[in-house]
Amino acid sequence: MSLFGRPLADGDRLEVAGATVRLKVHSRARRVSLRLDRTRREVVATAPSPRRLAEAVAFARDRAEWIAARLAELPQSQDIAPGVTISLFGQPCRLESASHPARFMAAGDDQPARIAARGEGEVFARAVTRTIRRQALEVFAARTAFHCARLGAKLPSVTIMDAKGRWGSCRSALPGKPAAIRYSWRLALAPFEVADYVVAHECAHLLELNHGPKFWAHVKALVGDERPHRAWLRAEGARLHAFGG
Incomplete structure (x- = not known):
């Protein structure tokens, strides 16, 4: 055939x-x-x-x-529009219309975190997504540094991606180049503990490029029992990928 x-x-x-x-x-x-x-x-x-x-x-x-x-x-895609409240690292974040370029504003004074951006429709959605990506990179870089310090591992380069098949990836160091870790920016839409588990997972690969007992011992030392976080990603991962779809 x-x-x-x-x-x-x-x-x-x-x-x-x-x-x-x-x-x-x-x-x-x-x-x-x-x-x-x-x-x-x-x-x-x-x-x-x-x-x-x-x-x-x-x-x-x-x-x-x-x-x-x-x-x-399957979960339906979530609208990215003014007035919508999304979850950013487990905390509510309100999307607002603005006349200025996209900006993230942290929570404070009884206000939730906000992302304000100009434009309508796809223009607004793209601006919000770019802002989420920037926030994701900032958080992932900080948490990577934190976990690497605990592991005694050299700090890798950190970038973000939008892969459908994985939440993170780790490449070992090459001659003249540091190790490199990439994270899905969509993890910013997950609870902080879940996203932090993925960071710990990839940092543990800096010491063990496998999923053997030593690797999981490193992960557990960093975040404790990883099973609830893995279960959350299995159950909710499709919803994260549907965001803005």
């Missing part, structure tokens, strides 16, 4: 019931299966081998109603 003028391959995508279905080959899979990737908002059709990808396509089409139902369960 071919949908693209060539044999089906791992990574190919098609549309079923208004959803993107991504084909995946997994040699350890025992059968053809479907699952919803809530973060990427797509369905993954897995086959044990490339020759069974056609079977995975047919299975996805047979399960169109299931796919439509799973899509309906």
Whole structure:
């Protein structure tokens, strides 16, 4: 079977019931299966081998109603508009219209934190998103320095990203270059403790580039029991990725 003028391959995508279905080959899979990737908002059709990808396509089409139902369960995108209150590191933050360039104002005097920006529609939304990204980078840089000091690790470079598949990444030092850590700016929309867990997780990778016992011992020393934070991200991650979507 071919949908693209060539044999089906791992990574190919098609549309079923208004959803993107991504084909995946997994040699350890025992059968053809479907699952919803809530973060990427797509369905993954897995086959044990490339020759069974056609079977995975047919299975996805047979399960169109299931796919439509799973899509309906995904969180809807949140509007980014004046008057909306969002959560920023677990604290309320009100979005306001202004005549000046976008600005973050910390909470105080019985007022919640605010982001004020000019423009309407997409212009306003982009300005707010840029401001959130700046706040995220500031917080992540500070928390990275804090955790690195506790670990006795050299401070890496810190940047932000908008990857769909991961909340953070760590690259070890290279000749003439420090280690580098990248964080998803969308973690700013999570509770502070959850975002801080991700920072601790990536900082622990500076000492252990694996997920072995020593790695998790470092994480626990920094933030305690990490399981509630991981569970929160599994349950709420799709909502963070839907923000402004």
